[in-house]
Amino acid sequence: MDKRKRLWMRVAILGVLLGALVFAVYSSFAKDNKEIKIGMQAPNFSLEQLNANGKELKLSDLKGKGVVLNFWGSWCEPCKAEFPELEKQFQRYKADGIEIVGVNISETPLAIQQFVDQYRVSFPILMDRQSEITRIYQIGPIPTTFFINKDGVVQDQFIGQMSESTIIQKINKIKP
Missing domain, CATH: 3.40.30.10 (Glutaredoxin)
Structure with missing residues (x-):
């Protein structure tokens, strides 16, 4: 039973790490990147x-x-x-x-x-x-x-x- 608990613990940890990795990748692509660059219209305010x-x-x-x-x-x-x-x-x-x-x-x-x-x-x-x-x-x-x-x-x-x-x-x- 002890081996089984360790296996499930490892699976849970891997699942959390995989979820964090997916979130990080998604966040970097979904981020609204509106950097002000040379040649752009300056945002009015x-x-x-x-x-x-x-x-x-x-x-x-x-x-x-x-x-x-x-x-x-x-x-x-x-x-x-x-x-x-x-x-x-x-x-x-x-x-x-x-x-x-x-x-x-x-x-x-x-x-x-x-x-x-x-x-x-x-x-x-x-x-x-x-x-x-x-x-x-x-x-x-x-x-x-x-x-x-x-x-x-x-x-x-x-x-x-x-x-x-x-x-x-x-x-x-x-x-x-």
Whole structure:
């Protein structure tokens, strides 16, 4: 009887392992993989702007302009280092039809405001309080920046801290 119990135990364990393997394979094929790729239309969204009395900004409102869409957090050291360069390029290129938009990930308006004041940011800051847009754009490490042309098509993406020359080079790809 002891051998019989062991046999059934082994069969049960193999059954569980086989079921887990089938589930893993199925999940990988059934997963909705909508990765944002260069050449794709940037997903439209609407988020509340900081310091705009609840007014929202839609990405589609910026059609006709080149858009630098930067996902960031106030606790992120590379974001802190990058923000002065983004502000500098915003001042330099805004008359050329370039819009820089910062998307803050899941922080309070107070924390965002303190960061914006510290770095003297004048470009629009959007608040992704529930990380909905962060999930749509599949943001992992931050900062992550998308460069979107005047037609709303993603022309480039950069993960990590950008230098001044990198920002300028990528902005030149999306100038209207």
